[in-house]
Amino acid sequence: MAWASSLNAFFKNFKRESKIIPEDTITLIEAYVAKNKLQNAVSVIENALKSIESAPLNIAVTGETGTGKSTFINALRGVGQEEEGAAPNGVVETTMRRIAYPHAKLQKVTIWDLPGIGSTNFPPESYLTEMKFNEYDFFIIISSTRFKENDAQLAKAIEMMGMNFYFVRTKIDNDLGNEQMSKPKTFNKEKVLMKIRDDCSEHLQEALFHEPPVFLVSNFHMSDYDFPKLETKLLEDLPAHKRHIFSLSLQSLTEATINYKRDSLKQKVFLEAVRAGTLASIPFGGMIMGELENLDETFNLYRSYFGLDDASLENYAKDFNMSVNDFKVHLRFPHLFAEGNDESLENKLSKYIKRISLAIGGPVATVIYYKRAYYLQNLFIDAAANDAIALLNKGLFEKEVGTYIPMPLEYWD
Numbered sequence: 101m102a103w104a105s106s107l108n109a110f111f112k113n114f115k116r117e118s119k120i121i122p123e124d125t126i127t128l129i130e131a132y133v134a135k136n137k138l139q140n141a142v143s144v145i146e147n148a149l150k151s152i153e154s155a156p157l158n159i160a161v162t163g164e165t166g167t168g169k170s171t172f173i174n175a176l177r178g179v180g181q182e183e184e185g186a187a188p189n190g191v192v193e194t195t196m197r198r199i200a201y202p203h204a205k206l207q208k209v210t211i212w213d214l215p216g217i218g219s220t221n222f223p224p225e226s227y228l229t230e231m232k233f234n235e236y237d238f239f240i241i242i243s244s245t246r247f248k249e250n251d252a253q254l255a256k257a258i259e260m261m262g263m264n265f266y267f268v269r270t271k272i273d274n275d276l277g278n279e280q281m282s283k284p285k286t287f288n289k290e291k292v293l294m295k296i297r298d299d300c301s302e303h304l305q306e307a308l309f310h311e312p313p314v315f316l317v318s319n320f321h322m323s324d325y326d327f328p329k330l331e332t333k334l335l336e337d338l339p340a341h342k343r344h345i346f347s348l349s350l351q352s353l354t355e356a357t358i359n360y361k362r363d364s365l366k367q368k369v370f371l372e373a374v375r376a377g378t379l380a381s382i383p384f385g386g387m388i389m390g391e392l393e394n395l396d397e398t399f400n401l402y403r404s405y406f407g408l409d410d411a412s413l414e415n416y417a418k419d420f421n422m423s424v425n426d427f428k429v430h431l432r433f434p435h436l437f438a439e440g441n442d443e444s445l446e447n448k449l450s451k452y453i454k455r456i457s458l459a460i461g462g463p464v465a466t467v468i469y470y471k472r473a474y475y476l477q478n479l480f481i482d483a484a485a486n487d488a489i490a491l492l493n494k495g496l497f498e499k500e501v502g503t504y505i506p507m508p509l510e511y512w513d
């Protein structure tokens with residue numbers, strides 16, 4: 101069966117940290133395929149999809165009052181500080197209990213605000229029991245100065261429980277600004293960052309006997325400093341079936357995160373196509389418009405993952421001082437399926453299929469035999485991801501606005 105023979109080639113396209121099914125599951129599927137036990141392979145895929153779809157993600161964030169914990173939590177959730185439901189800023193902790201905050205777009209993602217261990221006076225083990233430590237996927241320990249002895253002891257206890265923690269040092273923008281102001285002549289950004297990092301690491305080493313990585317971030321600049329590194333590390337460390345939801349939850353817009361989302365969505369769509377009974381071949385032609393209507397909701401979700409939902413487009417348009425409709429002219433995704441386009445959708449689609457098969461080495465094109473929904477979704481994911489990446493470089497985009505005509509399909513990178 102064509103899809104089976106290209107499975108191997110398909111998964112080779114994705115880096116380890118962006119694979120959404122575990123390596124040994126892929127090996128198992130390949131083994132079944134090699135023995136021509138396709139039904140078994142499909143049921144392994146079905147189970148893998150089930151665990152991806154049902155996987156919740158619970159992130160524990162702990163740190164003392166004033167460290168920027170609430171701002172960090174809101175940043176992870178994609179909720180503005182002034183929006184309804186935001187974790188309140190600058191509130192002195194009076195409760196000993198954890199508070200759950202849902203992600204703005206993904207209901208299975210919950211960020212837990214844990215009171216700082218210092219304010220609870222609990223020893224680490226009781227603190228962890230009290231906070232229901234085994235319900236989280238990982239812990240983030242926040243500080244805005246040096247990490248306190250308390251925090252290091254907490255990390256040690258988390259480690260003993262066999263769980264992961266990550267140290268995050270916030271307000272890096274403040275430190276750099278202050279340093280630049282006080283030493284304008286000798287200021288060296290890298291040196292300042294290194295000094296802060298070393299200071300934190302050394303401090304932690306005293307308690308932990310090893311130097312855990314420390315991520316230096318600014319909650320107001322999520323695409324800068326170590327925020328992207330933190331995201332990559334978390335993706336790497338998470339079990340594969342949780343990577344899909346985590347990558348979609350990422351709020352920072354960088355080329356790396358956009359690509360994680362693209363990779364993750366493409367794998368998901370592929371697995372779904374196999375589950376949906378790819379084996380049936382549906383002849384090309386006709387009916388595409390109806391299929392597009394069915395996919396509309398899915399496309400809206402994809403747009404929101406890439407920061408291209410209507411609200412975001414309105415913000416971009418404002419930035420560029422134009423109407424949303426004028427702004428859309430400069431993007432690719434809004435024109436993909438527009439009627440009256442100079443190139444018919446059928447043509448676009450068959451060109452796209454050829455492109456994919458060239459890139460992947462042939463067989464994938466025949467994988468999901470004429471399963472158009474599969475290709476339509478891929479086409480959309482690529483267009484939206486490319487738009488999101490183009491928008492990262494505002495300067496360049498701005499220069500092109502006015503003269504810019506969305507590139508024909510053949511020139512997509």
Ligand code: GDP
Pocket residue numbers: 163164165166167168169170171172188189190191270271272273274317318319320
């Ligand atoms: P919490 O008490 O730990 O929840 O801290 P908040 O999130 O309320 O933040 C305390 C103060 O620090 C607020 O005025 C925030 O605006 C500010 N803040 C938080 N994170 C950062 C950051 O990364 N950089 C800067 N410059 N200020 C921050």
